[in-house]
């Protein structure tokens with residue numbers, strides 16, 4: 001849990017029923033910095049029990065979106081809710097069920113690891129002290145080490161532990177693996193998958209690493225220059241896209257867009273390659289049946305490049 005969220009928790013939790021409201025939802029979020037729209041009207045709903053991987057290039061607006069969805073910054077327009085409650089007015093009961101790992105672990109760097117965790121733990125009735133002890137030992141993080149003296153990867157591990165220890169029902173991680181070594185990354189992904197699988201934790205995590213996303217995400221959202229270009233179940237997205245290689249003789253007759261066409265590029269030796277993303281229940285375009293047209297599955301990374309072209 002992030003210090004900004006921790007600090008404002010004042011009471012011991014009272015169990016509340018959150019009803020059917022989505023754990024996280026954004027509606028038409030716009031955020032400007034220096035007169036530039038960093039978020040251009042983003043709407044996104046994260047259903048309970050899903051693991052959503054938020055992907056996008058540097059500067060796409062991922063951190064801004066996450067922070068706006070958690071009420072850590074105020075949008076210029078639109079609004080965000082956490083279990084139906086306006087993100088800018090979260091109650092203690094909601095904060096206690098929410099774990100957040102910021103991109104830059106911050107605050108309380110003068111404290112020792114153990115001091116900080118014990119302090120934070122007091123705000124969370126479901127704080128799992130045994131899990132904290134076991135994880136610190138497994139990660140060989142001494143309790144008496146001052147946070148400021150940890151390596152970036154070690155600080156990221158402590159931030160992750162701090163977010164996981166309250167056994168949150170909603171876990172939001174902003175590029176949690178950026179400073180972790182491959183072993184640490186794998187361990188984190190396993191932990192995310194097991195939290196989602198065993199406890200039904202809803203997870204939102206941003207990443208640049210496609211293989212991480214494919215390993216644990218049930219859903220994917222692709223943010224590009226402040227716009228949400230795709231939001232889909234991961235398996236469905238993989239099954240719904242194709243790259244069609246169209247020979248020149250066929251290409252010259254193609255005057256209109258193919259249904260679901262995302263991009264069209266000329267082949268260096270004539271003909272076209274057309275990327276198609278069909279709708280959830282839509283059939284493949286007839287073009288697929290035309291003799292000479294060849295189809296290949298597209299790695300997701302390539303699909304994102306085509307969608308943002």
Ligand SMILES: Nc1ncnc2c1ncn2[C@@H]1O[C@H](COP(=O)(O)OP(=O)(O)OP(=O)(O)O)[C@@H](O)[C@H]1O
Pocket residue numbers: 033034038056057058059060061062063064065103
């Ligand atoms: N507090 C701020 N003041 C001014 N500009 C900001 C601020 N926060 C973010 N920005 C700008 O908004 C844009 C989006 O930043 P953001 O950190 O949300 O992107 P990101 O997708 O998380 O990037 P990365 O993958 O590099 O972490 C960037 O151009 C950034 O410079």
